[in-house]
Amino acid sequence: MTNNVKLNEKEEFYFESEQILVTNLRVFAIQKKAFEGDSVWDEISISDTSQPEPKNAGKISRKSLGINLSLVGFGLMGFQIIPYMIFQINLLSFLGGFFEGLYFLGSMGSLVTGVYLLLNAFLTPNPHTAVLIPIIGQSKDFVVSFPGWDNPKVQELIRQYNRAKRSI
Numbered sequence: 369m370t371n372n373v374k375l376n377e378k379e380e381f382y383f384e385s386e387q388i389l390v391t392n393l394r395v396f397a398i399q400k401k402a403f404e405g406d407s408v409w410d411e412i413s414i415s416d417t418s419q420p421e422p423k424n425a426g427k428i429s430r431k432s433l434g435i436n437l438s439l440v441g442f443g444l445m446g447f448q449i450i451p452y453m454i455f456q457i458n459l460l461s462f463l464g465g466f467f468e469g470l471y472f473l474g475s476m477g478s479l480v481t482g483v484y485l486l487l488n489a490f491l492t493p494n495p496h497t498a499v500l501i502p503i504i505g506q507s508k509d510f511v512v513s514f515p516g517w518d519n520p521k522v523q524e525l526i527r528q529y530n531r532a533k534r535s536i
Contacts, residue, residue, distance in 0.1 A: 373409055375391065379393050382531060383524065388499075389409070391532065392535050392536075393414060394412065395414055395417055396409040396411045412510070414536065415536055417501050417504065418501075418504055419530075420526050420529055421499070421502070422498070422522045423497070423498045423500065424495070424496075424517045425495075426517075427493075429494065431489040434483070434486035434489060435486065437478050437479070437485065440482070441481075444475030445479065495517045496515055497522045498514075499511070499512045499513075501529075512525075
């Protein structure tokens with residue numbers, strides 16, 4: 369993991385993960401991947417950074433609920449539309465126009481909600497904790513992401529960062 373990071377004299381690791389390294393003098397973060405597959409570490413002096421800010425982001429996937437609601441919506445619509453298309457029989461005519469309309473609204477509501485939840489599950493990121501390490505005097509930050517909300521590694525990273533900052 370750290371084989372391509374060269375340390376200076378009297379420099380020691382305080383925190384190590386796949387995305388970020390904190391030493392008593394510098395912070396290393398992977399900001400991009402090289403095309404060959406090697407990790408490219410960006411580095412900055414720890415004195416040029418300010419306090420890391422953890423932020424929970426992402427959403428819990430509701431893919432299974434979306435699939436179930438979509439299937440229920442398709443099933444209810446199929447029960448109404450397929451007999452009418454094949455046999456020209458309206459199975460819901462005995463309910464009357466008002467209840468037939470409610471049935472249609474329920475089936476379409478279920479279908480639309482299911483499709484929305486499915487699209488949302490595929491288009492939004494999974495739950496993660498992003499750590500922003502602001503660089504003093506620059507508009508860019510080091511951004512590191514850890515899986516899950518309130519990841520314990522984030523608290524350890526902040527604790528070790530503060531320890532390294534105090535040791536300067």
